[in-house]
Amino acid sequence: MPAKKPTNARELLDDIEMLGLNPKVQHFASLRPTPVQREEKKKWKRNQHQPGNMLENDFRDVKPHVLGAKGAVYEAMRCLKCADAPCQKGCPTSIDIKMFIQCIASENYYGAAKIIFSDNPVGLSCGHVCPTADLCVGGCNLAGAEQGAINIGGLQAFATDTFRRMKIPQIRNPALPPKDQMPAAFNRKVAIIGAGPAGVSCATFLGRLGYNHIDVFEAKPYSGGLSTIEIPQYRLDSEQVMWETSLMEDLGAKVHYNKALGRDFTVESLKKDGYDAVFSGVGLPSAKIIPEFEGLTAEHGFYTSKSFLPTVSETTKKGCACGTGGPSMPKLHGKVIVLGAGDTAFDCTGSAFRCGASRVLVTFRRSLADMRAVDEEFEMARCEKAEFLPYALPKRVMRNEAGRITGLELYKMDRDDEGNYFKDEEQTMTVKCDFIISAFGSTTAEELQAAHAPMTFKWGNAVVDKSTGASTAAPWLFGGGDLIGSGPPPAGAN
DSSP states (O other): OOOOOOOSHHHHHHHHHHHHHOOSOOOSOOOOOHHHHHHHHHHHOOSOOOOGGGOTTOOOOOOTTOOOHHHHHHHHHTOOOOTTOHHHHHOTTOOOHHHHHHHHHTTOHHHHHHHHHHHOTTHHHHHHHOOGGGTTGGGOTTTTSTTOSOOHHHHHHHHHHHHHHHTOOOOOOTTSOOGGGSOGGGGSEEEEEOOSHHHHHHHHHHHHHTOOEEEEEOSSSSSOTHHHHTSOTTTSOHHHHHHHHHHHHHTTOEEEOSOOBTTTBOHHHHHHTTOSEEEEOOOOOEEOOOGGGTTOOGGGTEEEHHHHHHHHHHHHSTTTTTTTTOOOOOOOOSEEEEEOOSHHHHHHHHHHHHTTOSEEEEEOSSOGGGOSSOHHHHHHHHHTTOEEEOSEEEEEEEEOTTSOEEEEEEEEEEEOTTSOEEEEEEEEEEEEOSEEEEOOOEEOOHHHHHHTTTOOEETTEEOBOTTTOBBSSOTTEEEOGGGGTOOSTTGGGO
């Protein structure tokens, strides 16, 4: 049968292009030994992950969900715009997600950012670090589709960061009366303790309502709270966090730096100074330390997440103590054990690699399936070649004659048929290491709890009305964020 001749110029051009790609007919199969192919693959393979021990001092952004303009528009156009959007129901701040995605699809980035910041004053931080797999993305109806759920975190980060580069200040609501004509209630003095996600959100919402006297007291010489000092630079840039603080200041809120609760003032002293309402968003600044680690310090090779991550952040983030003669970055080497399996533990894991560790072993008492960390954090640690040891609980720290840590003895944990974990004292193991970083959770120290009086505490968290945030002991005293156990920061701050 004669070959079909091209019927038009387009088909002729297609044939020419195909001949250009395959200039000759291949009559025989290609032969290349597998060992040779493996060596050649190293020269062109692009998706090969860099081991963590090659990332020393490398704090560049490594988030996998970051999008550019073209990618954001394409991703937004995939959205189904569900009538009863489950993504919005899963968002702790109840952002109108489908609406801001629709704005991105039409390249209205300002409109998208306005929708986000209207409900979430720290929307830029949330776009970068929120555990979306457990929140909005977890409810996306496209999760079962071929291309998967919408990358909501990436879209939010893109829209808010684009708005940040527009350099548009936040303004007072034009619909409000002039400041001198506002009702007397809006001239009352409000004190906010902490310039972290909770404090910034509270001050921003009060400013939008028209309150004229808002004072924010921050213990550090910079703002951001946990977002600045505990989330590493490779996950969240401090400049983005401090920009959110500047939006708050646009509404008239004043930030007083280097003013620490318990050292410079107390809640009761603020009340005596004429503040009609006090909001505390100081978080949980103290680490939980189990008896096995009592008395250990960095000189012995022991850190907590509260001593390790802030030091790393202050030496790597612009706007903190970086380059101002402050603390130096922890110098790690050899094998590091990180205790815990939450998001903070995995922040410690990535930071340990970047501080010089050659191996990092994440040790926790539960199974891999029951880890508290979100999938994104675990996947990042796995790609950086972190190691994992489940079903293990510290028993005894091993030290040499100089007092330096040399290893950790652990109990073997087990689980019964009801899913309850228990310690099997008959089974133990020993793991050699050079450093230990404990990320076993956070609490509030007794001194800080006393400074909050008359607010009461239970299990380290402030006791408040869950609907209003008001203290059960004083109606003028409020709490929010990690202090009351709101959930994953910074979204839980709202």
